[in-house]
Amino acid sequence: MTQPKPPLLEVKNLRKYFPIRKGFLRRVVGNVRAVDDVSLFINEGETLGLVGESGCGKTTASRCIIRALIPSSGEINLRTDQGDTVNIAQFSRAQLRPLRRQMQMIFQDPYSSLNPRMTLFDIVGEPLLVNGLTDRKQRTERVADLLKLVGLRPEFMQRFPHAFSGGQRQRIGIARALALHPRLVVADEPVSALDVSVQAQTLNLLLDLQQRLHLTYLFVSHSLSVVKHICDRVTVMYVGKIVETASTEEIFRAPKHPYTAALMSAVPVADPRLKTGNIELQGDVPSPANPPSGCYFHPRCTFAIEKCKTDAPVQRELSPNHFVSCHRAEEIKLEGIAA
């Protein structure tokens, strides 16, 4: 038996608090706990889906991981291409610079994430230029290769983003992210701004690129059907905390956390013969500035008992690689979506 490789990325107890300041002295009166004690890992070559409703902290968590934000505390252990593992959580800009090329991001909105005054060559070539590929001819060749890789014609290189449709722009964003041969790609809702028929093309492209380039994805999304389609494992977040992590197949077949089950039940199925919405959640997502006591989900949970109101549940491993934060995970029966 060979020793299994350590995960490409391991996040431990990640926290990101945004202070709320009030008054003349701008004193800190509270914290928005956008990400509160999040731990996860991603193995090389796999896709981890990060799911949750808006405001649950999934975008903040992913921004902390690529270090677009400085985490308040916690560890972000990245295995570099040299094979050693470094904790980049508190790295300075200078320390991060050589590591940046290993982690890249694909953004949600293909309209606002491309500079309208730069040509495709400038957009896709900029990361190359920044990282020392100053020879214009070589850069042109590399950009042409990248455009071909994502299914765009290299002749488009001198055009500006406005000449392209949403799906094509998202391809440009993907080409830019892949320019430096990253190992981890964080995709923050990469298809939610696209039309249905174009979504499928983009998802196929992402899957195809993963196989060809051996990429690892952190796939942030609120769309469960998309996540089910492309992820190996899924992590569900609620108000800054992880409530459940399991393999895609398992979490959809047998969710263990009431919130996961409710989330799945809320997704409308594209078949009029199957009625969805058996579980209806009451109320709204609480504010991370003022979360409820105990388990954050207890005011909306139909299974809540006294203990849930006072004690915050600790994440437990119910079965191998199935992590749940719920006091009653063993006793309650929940319905998933039959495959």
Next chain:
Amino acid sequence: MEFPLDEGTVKAVDGVSLDVYAGQVFGIVGESGCGKSVTMKAILRIIEPPGRISQGKILLQRLNGKDGDTVDLAQMDKNGKEMRDIRGGQIALIPQEPMSSFSPVHTIGDQIMEAIRLHQSVSNKEARRIAEQLLRDVGIPAPEQRLDEYSWQLSGGLRQRAIIAMALSCNPLLLIADEPTTAVDVTTQAQVLRLLRNLQQQRNAAIIFITHDLGVIAQMADYVTVMYLGLVVEQAPVDDIFHNSKHPYTQALLESIPTVNMTPRMNLPTISGTIPHPFNKPKGCPFHPRCSKAIVGKCNLHIPKLKPISEKQAVSCFLYHDEEIA
């Protein structure tokens, strides 16, 4: 519907016919630029200039006055008294964004009461009572307090409910919901959809439900119209659309969405190419450049007419009939 612009005239909606009956949820699906929102604006006569209705009728059967009094909205002065009475009174709109639909400087109560007093001759006090009842009907807790709050004090779900309450304020015959749940989360979406369905059953109003989400359509609509580039491509009861669709576009659209019960990681069947810009709409059937079953010499020259192929289902495709739009 035409939009004469500097670059040329855009025919946003071309020969769309639909019949909506009382008590029906009528779904309109399509991708961006297919003309679904423009159709809705045409019905309400709120198209921004220079857009205009170049041809066609919009017939509304009113309940008041003599029974069976039918009026053509397309003929009316869009700013005239009659149209203003209908707009908000008999046809109400649930807009897409609950964020930007309320004025941030007036309370929720003032805005709902304004709509009530515009269409019904009631006192301020009475209007407030009606508004409070409406908020209670749509499931807003503590309505008497919410009336005096501003829209930005409400969460997305509550704000969407308040918009629905406002749309219902005058007991409309027809409710137009333009992507009412795209801006809210899935769990809130489930709440709003359930609310709309319950209200529709209680009041027997008709709802035109516009969305790009096939899942929502499957769960909400009774009858579905699929649009592509300003043209109706298929009309059928919801079950036929999802299980017996005829038009290649409808079929391709259904295949291309990942569903929760399909094999993961398999390549999704896609529709090749992208939606053309309305300025350079292809000649002939607008879908033919992306269609796998296009008949050369026919689909690229002539536009098929929407024609019934069975009692309930109508398709505009030359695979099923030969009639074209002259």
